[in-house]
Amino acid sequence: MGDTIFGKIIRREIPADIVYEDDDVLAFRDLNPQAPVHVLFVPKKAIATLDAATAADAGLLGKLLLAAAAYARSEGLAEMGYRTVINCNEHGGQTVFHLHVHLLGGRHMQWPPG
Ligand code: 5GP
Numbered sequence: 077m078g079d080t081i082f083g084k085i086i087r088r089e090i091p092a093d094i095v096y097e098d099d100d101v102l103a104f105r106d107l108n109p110q111a112p113v114h115v116l117f118v119p120k121k122a123i124a125t126l127d128a129a130t131a132a133d134a135g136l137l138g139k140l141l142l143a144a145a146a147y148a149r150s151e152g153l154a155e156m157g158y159r160t161v162i163n164c165n166e167h168g169g170q171t172v173f174h175l176h177v178h179l180l181g182g183r184h185m186q187w188p189p190g
Contacts, residue, residue, distance in 0.1 A: 082118050082174035100136055101143045103179075112182025113151055113158070117144045123175040126164045144179045153181035161189075 085092040086102055095115055096103035106114040117140045123129050129137060148158045158181030163170040
């Protein structure tokens with residue numbers, strides 16, 4: 077799997093509205109937000125899909141989720157709640173093949189998703 081638009085954002089080759097960064101994780105606002113808060117948490121390591129992650133990535137996957145939860149808390153979303161989503165491959169609706177966690181908040185979510 078080649079480079080993606082998220083790789084370019086991580087390397088600062090294209091702009092993004094970055095809201096969080098640490099050694100392993102970058103988070104930026106989705107270009108086409110589906111909720112008042114819609115932020116993407118991406119590992120700096122390029123893993124194409126959740127299916128491509130291995131046991132060696134366990135810590136990194138945990139960091140992504142904890143970074144999303146901490147950001148949601150800092151934005152005051154935690155009490156009312158929010159949704160995290162990882163789309164995987166075609167039926168999952170994945171369009172960018174660099175693993176990412178969507179954080180959606182600020183409105184009531186429906187279940188099941190369409
Ligand atoms: P997926 O469908 O792969 O789970 O989610 C990809 C997400 O990336 C979509 O919600 C889409 O709006 C967002 N996206 C695609 N290209 C860009 C971009 O260049 N910049 C930003 N910030 N978001 C993007």
